[in-house]
Each structure stands twice: as structure tokens, then as C-alpha cells.
Amino acid sequence: MNRVCLALPTNRACPATITALHAEAAYAVRNFGADVQLLILDSTDARTRAAHADTVAALPPEPGVTVHHLDEERQRAWLRRTIARSGLPDPDRLLGLMLPPGVSYGACTNRAFLLAASLGCHSVHRRDSDSTYQVHHGEPVFPVHHELPWLGRPAADATATVTRTDLDPALAHRPVALAGASFIGELSVDIAEIRRLDEAVYHDVVGLWAPGDWPEDRRRALVEESFTGAGTDPFTGDRSTLTVVDPMRVDMCNIAFDRAVYERVPLPPATDTIGSDYFLLHLVHDAGLPGILHNRHIENFHTPERRTDTGFPAYQRRFVKFLLSMLHFHHVYDRMAAEGAAGLLGPDHRVRPDRVARLVRESTTLDRTENIWRLDRVDTAYRKLGGRYARFADQLVSEREELLDQAARDMEDFAFLTEAWPSLTEAART
Template identity: 50%
Template sequence: MQRVCLALPTMRACPDTIVDLAEEAAYAVATFGVEVHLLVLDTTEAAEFAKNAAAVASLAPTAGVFVHHLGNAEQRDFLLGVAERSGAAADPALLLDLMLPQGVAYGSCVNRLFLGATALGCTSAHLRNDDFDYQVVDGRKMFPIHHELLSIGKPAGEAVAGVSVSKLDPADADKPVMLVSGSFIGELNVDIGEIKELDPEVYRDLVRLWTPPVWPQEDRDAMVEVSFTGAGDEAFGDDESVLGVPDIWDVYMCNVALDHRAYEVLPLLPSLATLGSDYAVLHALVHAKLPGVIHKRHIVNYYTPERRIGAGFINYQLRFVKLLLSMLYLYPVYGGMIDLGPGMLDERNVLKVEPILDLVRGSAGWDRAGNEHCLDVVDSSYRKLGGKYVELADVVAERRQQLLDEAQEDAERWAVLIESWAGMVAAAREAGLGTGGPVGANG
């Protein structure tokens, strides 16, 4: 029986989301006859953790659905054991810090899900987030797992039968579908809409900082217009799915299924407090020209209130600044992936880690001048906005050297993790994560 992992990382109380995901898991079992492991990796504490645990305990038992709700202590024990048994040259304590750091780390939390899915013996990971809703049509929730399970892991030639539109090159028929994704509707997936309302020109100046600097200005401006918007306010129409080589703009990390042959090769950036650090494996699959499926079961993105006031505002906006700085090191990698194309694939049409690792190592020594300029623009832009953005500019200025150093260190630490990943995957597979319990029990 096919075993899949429906995966949720969370750093807040989200009992309603857990209930929704259990419903999606039950749908998958009833519709496709698979075994679903609902994996909730929870870094909350005390009262918030208790709310999530209560939601898990309240779920009605469902045959074929198994739940695993792991808090900080359980995750730490699992990951340290994996690091110690991995045979990696890196110190186990360093690997543990890359996987479970103190603070928000978008790539790290997904990497933990990847190892958890491997330990559970799953062949695919189906990623969601804790701040989304499903679209509802005629009273039915549009579960993305429907399109994901029709295609994920199959040879593309077989997946043709499960999509409404095929743009598959016949030469790619034997290549596996390792990526199935929808997008999102609703609010921007980066919470900077207020900047656009205050001053559209400042918004353009800031967002332009994350576009490739080698592009012509016209192309950079066009990228600004589509950045962070997803499918916009697109109303749900036909339940269409398209098979072919996806466009990177059509994939979204919180509404995606990945085959294990992708995430067991390439981990995501372990960058601390950096938006957008969880997309590297999607870039690798798309730029390698592997076929994937894009569907329209977009999730509905919404914001949680803590990111808009006080310390929460400062912390969130610093994650955006770190996103801008990270691109200095990511664009050489992504550009190299584009140049390599199918050259990133082995004879089985699976990603090869060596050429990607070479790109990552090469990017770590990139000249910082671009990021010096980036912070200059950030400072002047925030001060133009006034109000709380002046305070934000002061914080960025105080941490300028730290931010520059961290951006480079993140690239270096990613290389360490990639070098260690194969051993960690093997150790996770050997260790397992317990059989879990049916929905309604804490695994």
C-alpha cells in the first residue's frame, strides 16, 4: 500500500488547521486507498502546545490515517540520534542546530518534515502550513491532495491519464513526476502589502531588490508586478490540472507534494529567520526540466496578527530583509541550475547532488557589495515610509554587519547540510519514527 506523509510544521496554536488536515487525510484514504501519516512538528510551548495536542486527541478514529504530533523534545531526540548515526563529518551538535535551531527557520522546519517522512517509510511528502484555509466549492473543500495523489511518483507517461491537460514532451514520458503543486489566493504570501498602500514607489524599490540584478530593468520591473501574488483573487473555476515542465512562478511551498527521490537528495537552506529559504528543491526540479503537475486547488492565504505590531512587526520585517540579502547567494545557484538543466539528473532521471553542491559552495564567497547596496536602499526606503518603519530602519542599521555576516554564513551552513544529507536520510530511514496511532491517538 502506498504510504504518504501529510506534513504540517507549526510554531503557533492551530487546532482548526489540524482538524482540517485530518479531514484531508481521511479524504485521501477514502478516495485513493493510501495510508496517510499526518505529521505535525510543533515548536510551540506550554499552553499553545496543549491546544494542538487537544485537537489531535479529539480527532475521530479513521482507518488508514495515523497521526504523529511531536514537540520540541521529541524532535530533538530524533534529530540528534539521526545526526549521531549519520556518519557525517560535521559535528552532530552542529547538524542538530541546522535542523532544530532556536528561532524561526522555514527551511529547517521543512527539512525536519522530510526526515520525518523518510523515517515513516513514506514515498511522498504533502506540505501545508498553519495559516491557510482550503477553497470551498458547493460546500466541498478543495483538497490539493486529490491532484497530488493522481500523479506524484508516477512516470509522466502514466500521469497523463490523471490530468486534464498534457503538455508533456514525449521524450519525457519515462521521467518521474516529483512535483505537484497549486498556488494560493488571498493576501500576499509575504506581508508587505501595507508598504504598497503607503507608497507604491517604495514598494517597487524594495521588491526590486529581490529580482536578479543581471536582468534588464524591464524584466526586473515585470517580476516586481507578479512577486508574492500567487494566483491573486482568481475564483475557482474548472478543476484543471496541467502536466508538463512547470514554471517556477506556479509552485508554492505550502501547497505542494514532493516525491521522496527529490527531498532525500537535496535539503533546503537552514537559514534562521529568512523568508523564502524553503524553495531550493522546487527550483532544482523545475530547472532540471522534470515534468510536474500544476493544479488550481489553490489554498487561501491569510495573516496572523502578531506580525503587524510591536516586536512581532520588527521580527517579521527582518525576515523579509534577510530574504533580500539571501538572494545574493541564491541567484548564482539558481542561475547555475538553469545552465545545467537536465545535466542535474542521473541515468534514472533523479537529481544528482554533486553539481548542486558545487554551485552552493561557489556562491558562499560571493562579493558582498551587492548586499551593502541592498541595505542602503532598505534604509532609505523605510525612512521614507515614516512611523514604525523608521524604528525598523534603526534596527536594521544597528544589525547591519550581523545581517551581512549571517547571509554569508547561511550559504556556508547550507553546504555543510547538503554534504551531510545522504547520511542523515539513511539514518532516519533506519531509525524510523514509530508506527504512530490511528487518528485520535498521539503518535
């Protein structure tokens, strides 16, 4: 039986999402005979966790579905044991990167990866707590429908069942490494207010995540596509493509990875940085590993805490840190694309963590002039918007040097964790 991990990391109240995820797990059992380990990694406050526990307790028993609801205390205890078992140096640093005090989209998913390894799962299927399933003809549209059958199997096996094949025949013997779709609804990044206030400022700010040397026409095209997912059109029927998946076509709220990927390389553990969990999408693409791109898009929405007096500056800071991280990530993505499968894959088609760590570490020495330019552009743009955006610009003035330093330190942490990852995964398995 194929054992899989359906994972929900959360730091917000989401009882409806837990119930819906349980229904997706039951669907996977009924339709594919899977053994589903439903993993809820709960970083909420005590009152919210208690409500989540009540939701879990009320779930109807489903043969083939095992629910694990872990608060941070239990996660931390398990991580300590796993790190100790690995025998790796600097265990306190590793624990801090796996379960940091701040928000980390990469770290929470890394915990799911390690726990999936310990549970003997063959794949991880990630969902988010600020999204929901579409409904078609009265039935929820579960992405697992396209995720389960082919992960880890030769791509050639999937050609008879997908709607379309757009894969070089020379790659057909390689295993399917991911299956995913995107989202419909609100922008994936909560910055639509900037666009409503000033379209030109929105273009200037969003365009900052492009490489600094891109021409204006290419930058403008990126802005038009950024954070929009699959638009707003609802699901009307299944379509799927066997291909090397473009990272811009999928979202981390709607993704599944084969263990040959996530047991080899983790996600960047950077804190307070949106987009830090997308790295493996680029790695799978640049390594030439096949994937299945489908259209069972999840519906995205934004919870209101990001727009409160305390939530607004915290979220905007995560967005700025994302912009600064791109100096380093673009360097790594370019180098990975140049290396391709020959450099990134071993003879068994599994990604090579040593190569990835080397490229990430290279990026820590880049000149920061481009990031100084980014901060200057953000300052100018936010002051044009006025109000709380101008006040946030004032806050950034005092944090400039720290933000610039942190962008490089985050990559150093990522390289360190990547080097340790195979040993951590092996310790988790045992």
C-alpha cells in the same frame, strides 16, 4: 498501499487547521487508498501545544490515517539518535541546522522530510498553519486530489488524466517529481501595508529580490507578479497541467514532493529568512523533472503577530534577509539552469546532491557589493515611509555587517547540510 506524509509544521495556534488537515488525510484514504501519516511538528509554547494535543485527541478515528504530534523536545531527541546513527562528523552543528532556536522555514520542512523517510513514506505533502482550504459546493477543495496519483511514476502515465499536457515528449519517461498549486487571498509576504502607504516605495523594495543587473522593465514585471499567488478568484472546477513546473506558479503551502527529490537534497536551513524553503522548486525545474500544476489553490491569510510591536521588526528582518539571500540564490539558480538535467541528474533521474552542494558553496565567495546596494535601498525606502519603518531602518544600521556576513554563512550551512543529507536520510530510514 501508497504511504504518504501529510505534514504541518507550525509555531502558532492552529486547531482548525489540524482538524481540516485530518479531513484531507481521510479524503486521501477514501479516494486513493493511501496510508496517510499525518505529521504535526509543533514549535509552539506549552499552553498552545496542550490545546493542539486536545484537538488531536478529539479527532475521529480514521482507518488509514495515523497522527503524529511531535513537540520540539521529541523532535530533538529523535534527531540526536538519527544523527548519531549516521556517524557524520560535527553532530552538534547538524542538530543546530535541523532544529535551530530561531524561526526556519527550511529546517522545519527538512525535519518533515527526514521523519517521512523514517516512516517509509513515498512523498511529502506540505501545508501551512496560516492558510485554509477553499470550499466549493459545500465541500473543501483538497490539493491532495491532484497530488497523490502520479508522484514517482513516469510522466507518460499521467497524460490521460490531466487537463493539459505541456511537456516535451522527450521527458515523458522521467518520474513526476512534484505536484502543486498556489494560493488565493492575501500576499504571501506580509508587506501589503507598504504598498498602501507608497506604491513607489513598494516597487523599489520588492524589486530588490531581482538580480542586480536586470533592466527596469523586467524588474517591474517581477514586482507586479511577486507574492500574489493565483490572485483572488475562487475555485470553480479542476484544471491540471503536466509540465516542468515554473517555481513562480506554486507555493510551499500547497506542494507535494516525491521522495526521490527530498531524500536527496534538503532545503536551506537559514533562520529568520522568509523564502528559505523554496529551493527544491527551482531544483526540480532546472533538472527538467516533470510535475503536475493544478488549480486547487489554498486560501492564504496573515496572523496578527507579525504586526505587533515585537513581531513587526522580526518579520521585516526576515524579509531583508530574504532580499540579501538572493545574491547567492540567483547565482545558484543560474548555474543549475546551465547544468540542466545532464549535470543535475544521475542515470536514475535522481538529483545529485554533490553537484548542488558544489554550486551552493561557490556562491559563498561572491562579492557583496550588490548586497550593500540592497541595504542602502532598503534604508532609503523605509525612511521614506517613516514611523515604525524608519525605526526599523535605524535598527538595520547597527546590523549591516552581521546581515551581510550571515547571508554567506547561511549558504555555507546549506552546502554542509546538503553534503550530509544522503547519510542523514539513510540513517532516518533505519
